[in-house]
Every structure is written in structure tokens, then in C-alpha cells.
Amino acid sequence: MSLTFFTPGPAQLYPTFEKHLQTFVSEQLGSISHRSQQYRDLHKFTVDQLRTLLNVPDSHAILFLGSASEAWERILFSCVELESFHLVNGSFSKKFYDYSLGLCKYAHSQEKPMGEGFSASEVIVPEYAELICTTHNETSSGVQMPVSEIHKLKQKYPDKLIAVDIVSSAPYPELDFNLIDTAFFSVQKAFGLPAGLGVWIVNEKCLRKAEEIKKQYSIGAHNDLPTLWKNAQNNETPATPNVMGIYLLGKIAEDFNKIGVKNLRKETEQKADLLYKFIESTNGFSSFVKEKRYRSQTVIVTNTDQSSAGIIKTIKEKGMVIGSGYGQFKSSQLRIANFPATSLEQVQSLIHELKAL
Amino acid sequence: MSLTFFTPGPAQLYPTFEKHLQTFVSEQLGSISHRSQQYRDLHKFTVDQLRTLLNVPDSHAILFLGSASEAWERILFSCVELESFHLVNGSFSKKFYDYSLGLCKYAHSQEKPMGEGFSASEVIVPEYAELICTTHNETSSGVQMPVSEIHKLKQKYPDKLIAVDIVSSAPYPELDFNLIDTAFFSVQKAFGLPAGLGVWIVNEKCLRKAEEIKKQYSIGAHNDLPTLWKNAQNNETPATPNVMGIYLLGKIAEDFNKIGVKNLRKETEQKADLLYKFIESTNGFSSFVKEKRYRSQTVIVTNTDQSSAGIIKTIKEKGMVIGSGYGQFKSSQLRIANFPATSLEQVQSLIHELKAL
Incomplete structure (x- = not known):
């Protein structure tokens, strides 16, 4: 696969x-x-x-x-x-x-x-x-x-x-x-x-x-x-x-x-927006970065109530790989890259699967 | 080609x-x-x-x-x-x-x-x-x-x-x-x-x-x-x-x-031997390194009577690329790599074309 x-x-x-x-x-x-x-x-x-x-x-x-x-x-x-x-x-x-x-x-x-x-x-x-x-x-x-x-x-x-x-x-x-x-x-x-x-x-x-x-x-x-x-x-x-x-x-x-760098940037922001909206509106998830203006558009980090390892495993079975938290946050956070290689549709699929957890 | x-x-x-x-x-x-x-x-x-x-x-x-x-x-x-x-x-x-x-x-x-x-x-x-x-x-x-x-x-x-x-x-x-x-x-x-x-x-x-x-x-x-x-x-x-x-x-x-490193080494020596023999026995070519024991088995350098650029050009037309001399020797020498990626047959073809110059 x-x-x-x-x-x-x-x-x-x-x-x-x-x-x-x-x-x-x-x-x-x-x-x-x-x-x-x-x-x-x-x-x-x-x-x-x-x-x-x-x-x-x-x-x-x-x-x-x-x-x-x-x-x-x-x-x-x-x-x-x-x-x-x-x-x-x-x-x-x-x-x-x-x-x-x-x-x-x-x-x-x-x-x-x-x-x-x-x-x-x-x-x-x-x-x-x-x-x-x-x-x-x-x-x-x-x-x-x-x-x-x-x-x-x-x-x-x-x-x-x-x-x-x-x-x-x-x-x-x-x-x-x-x-x-x-x-x-x-x-x-x-x-x-x-x-x-x-x-x-x-x-x-x-x-x-x-x-x-x-x-x-x-x-x-x-x-x-x-x-x-x-x-x-x-x-x-x-x-x-x-x-x-x-x-x-x-x-x-x-x-x-x-494609044009302006379009790439706009698409990055659209995808980031979807991810942050999902995180903010879903039980079990919350943005690690509290102040909106400091939230990354390219590496989105969410706290997870469940162990993140379990989420990573389940999502991988759906054909998608997401990153764990870094260092001390390894098991309590997810890091989701939002780079040009993943399309709007792929981000929507990821959110769909995260919602279904 | x-x-x-x-x-x-x-x-x-x-x-x-x-x-x-x-x-x-x-x-x-x-x-x-x-x-x-x-x-x-x-x-x-x-x-x-x-x-x-x-x-x-x-x-x-x-x-x-x-x-x-x-x-x-x-x-x-x-x-x-x-x-x-x-x-x-x-x-x-x-x-x-x-x-x-x-x-x-x-x-x-x-x-x-x-x-x-x-x-x-x-x-x-x-x-x-x-x-x-x-x-x-x-x-x-x-x-x-x-x-x-x-x-x-x-x-x-x-x-x-x-x-x-x-x-x-x-x-x-x-x-x-x-x-x-x-x-x-x-x-x-x-x-x-x-x-x-x-x-x-x-x-x-x-x-x-x-x-x-x-x-x-x-x-x-x-x-x-x-x-x-x-x-x-x-x-x-x-x-x-x-x-x-x-x-x-x-x-x-x-x-x-x-393949076995012993075999690789033996093949390297065989190919180098062919190249040095060609250089030593052909008018217009002579080994840059005079003392045999210091002659590289992997990068063979020959002086050329003709401009080496002309030889490189002719040989390239035959589908083979050889290196020029280095620095001050750029136009009066050739450097021929003798690595495992080029077979005995390919070395023989190169020598054949160099002989036909």
C-alpha cells in the first residue's frame, strides 16, 4: 500500500x-x-x-x-x-x-x-x-x-x-x-x-x-x-x-x-486553516500553540487526550503517516506537516479519518 | 546515445x-x-x-x-x-x-x-x-x-x-x-x-x-x-x-x-594492466607516473602527444567519456578511471578506439 x-x-x-x-x-x-x-x-x-x-x-x-x-x-x-x-x-x-x-x-x-x-x-x-x-x-x-x-x-x-x-x-x-x-x-x-x-x-x-x-x-x-x-x-x-x-x-x-508562490502560500493557509479548525472543534484535540499569530502554517502541532502513538497507528492503517510530538511531548502530541506535496483533498481525508477515531 | x-x-x-x-x-x-x-x-x-x-x-x-x-x-x-x-x-x-x-x-x-x-x-x-x-x-x-x-x-x-x-x-x-x-x-x-x-x-x-x-x-x-x-x-x-x-x-x-572484494581487486588490476600496456606500447601515449609501483590502479594518467581535448572529443563520438588532465596538465594528459562500474569489455572497447585514433 x-x-x-x-x-x-x-x-x-x-x-x-x-x-x-x-x-x-x-x-x-x-x-x-x-x-x-x-x-x-x-x-x-x-x-x-x-x-x-x-x-x-x-x-x-x-x-x-x-x-x-x-x-x-x-x-x-x-x-x-x-x-x-x-x-x-x-x-x-x-x-x-x-x-x-x-x-x-x-x-x-x-x-x-x-x-x-x-x-x-x-x-x-x-x-x-x-x-x-x-x-x-x-x-x-x-x-x-x-x-x-x-x-x-x-x-x-x-x-x-x-x-x-x-x-x-x-x-x-x-x-x-x-x-x-x-x-x-x-x-x-x-x-x-x-x-x-x-x-x-x-x-x-x-x-x-x-x-x-x-x-x-x-x-x-x-x-x-x-x-x-x-x-x-x-x-x-x-x-x-x-x-x-x-x-x-x-x-x-x-x-x-x-503554480506561483502566491498560490502555494494561499493553499498552505487554506489547508492549515482546515487542520486548526478541526483541532479546535474536536474533543480530544487542542492546539499546543495558544496564541494564533504564533501558530505555524507548515507544521501543525496538536495536544491529544489519548496517547498519540495509538492515533498514529490507527491512521497508518488508513494509509497516512503523521508525526509524533517532539521530545517530552512524544506521546501527548501529534505533528502534522502541511507541505505542498500533500493536497487539499489529502488533508481533508486525514481530517476525515481523525474525526472517525 | x-x-x-x-x-x-x-x-x-x-x-x-x-x-x-x-x-x-x-x-x-x-x-x-x-x-x-x-x-x-x-x-x-x-x-x-x-x-x-x-x-x-x-x-x-x-x-x-x-x-x-x-x-x-x-x-x-x-x-x-x-x-x-x-x-x-x-x-x-x-x-x-x-x-x-x-x-x-x-x-x-x-x-x-x-x-x-x-x-x-x-x-x-x-x-x-x-x-x-x-x-x-x-x-x-x-x-x-x-x-x-x-x-x-x-x-x-x-x-x-x-x-x-x-x-x-x-x-x-x-x-x-x-x-x-x-x-x-x-x-x-x-x-x-x-x-x-x-x-x-x-x-x-x-x-x-x-x-x-x-x-x-x-x-x-x-x-x-x-x-x-x-x-x-x-x-x-x-x-x-x-x-x-x-x-x-x-x-x-x-x-x-x-562478487567478492578479492575478485573486484583482481579485475581492477587486470583492467589497469591492459590500460598501462596500451599506454606503454602506443606512440603518442606515455605513463605520467614513471615508477611502476606508484602507478594508480584506479585512475590511470597518460601523457598525450596530441592535445588531449581532441582525443576526448573523438572518443566521445564513439560513446565514451574520458577525463582531461588536472590543472596545468589539462591539455597534455588524459585521466582514465578504472572503477568496478566499467567492465573488462568496456575497457577493451576504449583501448580499441584509442588505438584507432
Whole structure:
């Protein structure tokens, strides 16, 4: 039986994935040199499609890494000489903070319990922090920081660099890259691809900062920003990249562009609305995130009165896979991914089965 | 027209690749959670197959990274507090050295021109160097360091750690992991898979060293050795890995084990022998590597009297792709990969066409 995955990553593969994979295989793209014009054209195609989709200006490069976790490290190496600042309200924002400690930086944080969100007005960034690290969508708790609040935060601290984790939300958030210095995501979430590729969007200010830091400190050796940037100017990467992932991402981004990102966002909101309405109106379910404006549109988290493991099992028998809660909430919550790969009809089917429990 | 790739990576995909890819897709393995038992079983299968294939004892973990270049960085972070030592005789051994400088380590080197190899007896490792970095197969020049010389080098300096780059030769070299502390390779060479996955074999001594260094210095934050090691004990990875790559690698390693690594090695030597005999006996061609014992069995490099670009073009019209020389030798050399994905018959066809030039 073919399953439909509503898990928050790895997630349901996008419906066109198989077709694009077939083309990759039949055109023997797995064997082409990463120093050939054929590769450079493929690379440029993906960058161009992402640039259109996410409205990324030429001030920013779009770079490829092994994963979004690698982006945490490369951003900290490149943008922080001594002190970083982190908004922490879940496991993934906490890991960004931990990475800073791991690089022996002085990492400041402002913390909230899981399930709560941040507004710009309540955030106080320490004077010497060089980089503000935010998480648009906390995959562990289903909290989102509204894009308007992220923009306000940068406007409140215009002299500091700001990084936005959009791992489990891109291309949903409509970031203004005139304000956002760097952002990153991975392909196994809303892009509906197998894992193994991270995308790092980063501007020239970060590059200049990395070059400055490099005079005194290590900024890493593998995929360091100046080397990545230089190679990207020529549509190449420093080491042999995940050519298959880059190709597939370009094709999916092209599919998204054909639909139009506005339509994708609208559909995401429609589906999220159905899910939240179901949760709010059904006995045995309640939204983990109490404040509506902080509720994620892409990873919906519900408390469950019953053990969530039982619900997951029953729903799986109906051909659908939903995620458990994260960490301490493993058995008392469900996480339901709401990515473009699952249609309105599939979300309705899921709700239908959840209602029948 | 379907092409046969004799390029040194990305290279010809292994004949069973498509079949395994099809299974990956039909079993929906691109959507499974990397924290599920299903993933852990898949992970363990690949590790077990590699352990058998490369005869890796339980003292060593087999870990997954984004690329072999990432392994350079992680090895240096983990095994070098202050000083490393590098045998440098080509572009890739030089990059390993450059990575050490990039991490602000004191990097020593002993250098030879491209095309020349090292014997253990001539190598002098500085007293305070903690790690000896060797390259079994220099992809840029077609020089190999005989495995016996690598073993002798470790026996000459038993108190130092030794790392072996087997990127473009594994599973050909029969390393004795009772002597070798760490080695690494990527999958787009002799394993005949698309790029995007690095494999890091590393022993407990390296782990202890990393834990020691960590008390005073950063050992990196992403894929740091203690975290990778801890996750590997549970057949997991710290971040979402390239599940597709890990799955395919396990299946190819299983195919290799069915053939038997001894047979694979013998066939590699037979094919290399044919290629070198052709080069030595044909006007217009001559081996770049003069000393036979340093000639690579997996990446064969020949000088060409004619411009190599012309030869590459003519051969491509016959349905075969061969690599150009590296760097300064781009137009005066050919690099011919000799990996398991290309059969004896295909090598014979290539030689036939080269003879007809």
C-alpha cells in the first residue's frame, strides 16, 4: 500500500519527484563532471528558479551545503567573531545556540518555553552580539515567528546581522531579503525531496564579515563562505556537490514557480486553516500553540487526550503517516506537516479519518 | 546515445544503480523518519556491508558525512590539537594540507612534484605532528602510495595517528585497520553512485583524542566526532542524513560482497594492466607516473602527444567519456578511471578506439 506522509521531514515526496528523477537517470546526469558547462547550466537553473521563487535579490548568493545543520555552523563561522544571540523556544533553535557554543563563541539567548513565540518588541539583543539567530518555524513545537516580527527585529537592530532558519517552512515565508542577511533550508521538508542537501542564502555583508574574521580566526575550512561564494560566481561548488539533489530541487522549484508562490502560500493557509479548525472543534484535540499569530502554517502541532502513538497507528492503517510530538511531548502530541506535496483533498481525508477515531 | 563514463568522479554509475533506485522509490524510503527503526535497519545494513567489504574491525565506526572533503575537516578537528603532517604530491593531498591551515593548525608537509610517489623510508614526520595525512590515490596525478608503504609509515611512527584518503580508490586498497586510525571516501568514484555522501571510517583513538582536544579547543559543531559516534552506536546520525545515498551505498556494497572484494581487486588490476600496456606500447601515449609501483590502479594518467581535448572529443563520438588532465596538465594528459562500474569489455572497447585514433 502506498502511504501519504504528513510527517515534518523527511516528508511526502512532491508528486513530480519521480518524473524528474527519471529524467536525471535517463540523461546520465549522475555521471557528469561538476566542472563541466553542463553542470554549470544545471546549477544556474536551480539558483535562478530559487531566486524567482523566494524573491532573492542579486545582493545574496544561493549556495549548496550537505544539510541545513551545516548551515548553522557555516553562518556562525562566517558572521560571528565573538558573540551571537539566539531566540530559543524549541529543540532546533536550541541546537543553533548549541552550535555557537561548540565553536567556542559567546552565545547569548532569550528563551521561552516550547509552544510560545517571540514578538520583536519583547526581544532585547545584547550590545556586543554580532548576529541575531531566529527560527521562522520551530519544527519541534509548531511555533512560527511571524515574518513581520522578524523584519521588525532587524529594523530595531539595523547594525546587527540577522539569520532566519526557514528549514521547515520555505517557500512559505515571504522574507524581505533587503532586510534579511542570511536564511537557510533543507530540501526534505516543503520541497518534497529526499534529504541530503541544504540551501544557504547569504548576502555580501556576511561575506565581508567572514573575510574580516578570517584575518584573526578560523572560519572553517570546508565550505567556508569566501570559497563557496567565489565558486558560486561561476555556478560551481568547491567540492563535488549533490548534483542529483541540486537538479531535482531546480525542477521542483520550477514546478512551484509555474503554480506561483502566491498560490502555494494561499493553499498552505487554506489547508492549515482546515487542520486548526478541526483541532479546535474536536474533543480530544487542542492546539499546543495558544496564541494564533504564533501558530505555524507548515507544521501543525496538536495536544491529544489519548496517547498519540495509538492515533498514529490507527491512521497508518488508513494509509497516512503523521508525526509524533517532539521530545517530552512524544506521546501527548501529534505533528502534522502541511507541505505542498500533500493536497487539499489529502488533508481533508486525514481530517476525515481523525474525526472517525 | 548512452555514454560510458571513464571519468574519475562523478563517474560511470554502477550497473545495478537503477534497480536499487527503483526499490528506494517504490518502498517510499525517501519519506521515512531518520529516527525510526526502519531507518536504523537501513543504516545498519549499509554499515555492516561496508564493514565486510573493507574488513573494518569493531574498533572503528563507519560514519556518514556530506562529502569526503567534509571528512578532511572533521579529521583535522578531531585528531589535531596543534600540528598536522601531510604528504603532498598533487591537488587533493594539497587540499587536505590547506584545510589544516584553514583551521589555524600548524600544518607541516613533505612535498613531491605531481607524478611522483612516497615510500615510508623517505618520509620524516616532525616530532610534534599529531596526525600523518596520506593520500592512497592522488586523483589529480594518478599516483598511488602502496598500501604496504602506508602500513610501514604507521609502524615507523606508531604513536602518531594516521589518516588515509581512499576517495578514488576504495574498495581497492586492502588497508589493515589494526594500523590505520582513520580513512575516508566518497561514493561517486569506485562505488558508482551519484555524489552527495562521504564515508568516514574512524577508530576509538581518534574519538578519545577529539574528546581531549574539546576540553580546550573547538572540534567543530556540525558532525563533530563525539556526537557522530554516539549517534552511530544507535545506527543514527545527528542531523537528517542523505538516506537515499546511504541506502544505495549499502546495496552496491552488498553487490560488491557477492562478487567478492578479492575478485573486484583482481579485475581492477587486470583492467589497469591492459590500460598501462596500451599506454606503454602506443606512440603518442606515455605513463605520467614513471615508477611502476606508484602507478594508480584506479585512475590511470597518460601523457598525450596530441592535445588531449581532441582525443576526448573523438572518443566521445564513439560513446565514451574520458577525463582531461588536472590543472596545468589539462591539455597534455588524459585521466582514465578504472572503477568496478566499467567492465573488462568496456575497457577493451576504449583501448580499441584509442588505438584507432
